[in-house]
Amino acid sequence: MTTALRSSSMRKRWRKTSSVVMLTLTGLATALAIVPLVWIIVYVFQTGLPALNADFFTHLPTPAGVPGGGIANAIAGSLITVGIGVVIAAPIGVLTALYAASHANTPLGLAIRFGTDVIAGVPSIVMGIFAYALVVLPQKHFSALSGGVVLSFIMLPIIIRTTEEMLKLVPGTLREGSLALGAPEWKTSWRVVLPAAWNGVLTGLLLAISRAAGEAAPMLFTSFGNPFMNTDITQPIATLPHTIFVYAIAPYDDWHAKAWATALVLIVLVLVLNLTARLIVAWRARKMGVAR
Amino acid sequence: MGHNVTLGSTLAINSQATETSTTANSPIKIQAENLSVYYRSFRAVADVKLVINAQMITAIIGPSGCGKSTLLRTLNRMNDLVAGSHVAGEVILDGQPLYGPGIDVVDVRRRVGMVFQRPNPFPKSIFDNVAYGPRLYGLHSKHELQEAVEKSLRAAALWDEVKDKLHQSGMVLSGGQQQRLCIARALAVEPEVLLMDEPCSALDPVATLKIEELMQQLKVDYTIVIVTHNMQQAARVSDFTAMMMMRLDRAGELIEFDATPIIFTNPKDKRTEDYVTGRFG
Secondary structure, three states: OHHHHHHHHHHHHHHHHHHHHHHHHHHHHHHHHHHHHHHHHHHHHHHHHHHOOHHHHHOOOOOOOOOOOOOHHHHHHHHHHHHHHHHHHHHHHHHHHHHHHHOOOOHHHHHHHHHHHHHHHOOHHHHHHHHHHHHHHHHOOOOHHHHHHHHHHHHHHHHHHHHHHHHHHOOHHHHHHHHHOOOOHHHHHHHHHHHHOHHHHHHHHHHHHHHHHOOOHHHOOOOEOOOOOOOOOOOOEOOHHHHHHHHHHOOOHHHHHHHHHHHHHHHHHHHHHHHHHHHHHHHHHHHHOOOO | OOOOOOHHHHHOOOHHHHHHHHOOOOOEEEEEEEEEEEEOOEEEEEEEEEEEEOOOEEEEEOOOOOOHHHHHHHOOOHHHHOOOEEEEEEEEEOOEEOOOOOOOHHHHHHHEEEEOOOOOOOOOEHHHHHHHHHHHOOOOOHHHHHHHHHHHHHHOOOHHHHOOOOOOEHHHOOHHHHHHHHHHHHHOOOOOEEEEEOOOOOOOHHHHHHHHHHHHHHOOOOEEEEEOOOHHHHHHHOOEEEEEEEOOOOOEEEEEEEEHHHHHHOOOOHHHHHHHOOOOO
């Protein structure tokens, strides 16, 4: 009796101890995961803010040694190249995902899945070389267009995979409801399945944009960079990540400060984009009365 | 599940149904001849011979897995969507073979509408849910769409409940309302036949009753075929009842078909009697 009691109280203590240990370990791991995240943001804000002022957004870069100046050209360039990327990748990606989701087990459906996985694993600099061969060489000069093309390569697998996953979450009964009304397959996909998955599609698009907006390596030999304001997509153009790279490797202290400030602008830009889209998603969800 | 009616009340058969079925001389709407349905090599439904009378409610009953839904889904070719499924024998709708050459599946599904087990409104507004079908068939004038939507919602006994919130999402309605919305959506393309696959199995008793009342109103204009697990429901609403069973080779067969009062009071087949009196199933 007493031994049984003692052993039960020992078991209880053991349970409590192991619970505390595990809780501590998981908590520690979480903290370790969050620390770098917060650290990066705090550090970028700390080092970037001092060089930030209104001129930074509206002015062009100044030559080395001349104080002031800004990154208006890179902000415009990033928006343009990412914009070109979205325009190319979004329709192709979403339509491909529609096909892959409704023909998941056909040879082509499986090939799409395998192909996107492979493309997603290709380093972005290799994509850059490819776009260089595909666009820059025939054009014989660097251009915003080639930068947009390479960004679309980077976005495509992300858009396809996330959209496909989201489309698969749409209950089959919705498809059936539409097909039972006599709607053909493509209309069902377009009018019922896609709208039902729209929030997820938008999320995928955002992920892709965030990823593309931060790419520097493939821009080295596609959009190339440009110290002047350019909106001609056939001409070289500056981008935020590339500007960070150029400023960061320069031997001047004020350029280093500008690199941090540019990084801050990039982070905030992606953040604002994310928040806007989340708000749209939330608003739509409330309007349509569907859970996200 | 919905109705916990005692065994005795299985016999309390809808008097309206009794009346119509005894005077049944209504034209044949759908006819199945030696109908078998296969999923690849597996035979799910075997040699069914069935007659669906126009403007009547025909119930298909039987234990789980006996092929009731499969049979129902051959009547508007929804089984075509299942990879590897094929059909032997014939289904004839108004003298036309549904599986014959040159038959347009879209046309079949427009003429034979379907309501599903779980309400499946589209994540669109109530209006757009009902207008989906008419738009599909080329109706785009705002006025005509409004008319079609109102007519269908009235026919589905939902108009009064939703007329002030047509532009809210169909998802905000209650389960029973959603199911009536789905009925309205099916009616909006002006079908001739309405297939209902356990339409009340996800609903509470009050909502179930509403749907059953609605079915009685609808049969004036439509031919209705309902699959149900609920024998009391079959007894209450239907004019004719088809009893299905699974054979030893797991294929479903039709073991008895008759006017509903006969199936429930004086069935010829011992298995039907055992099933409707609740001895198994």
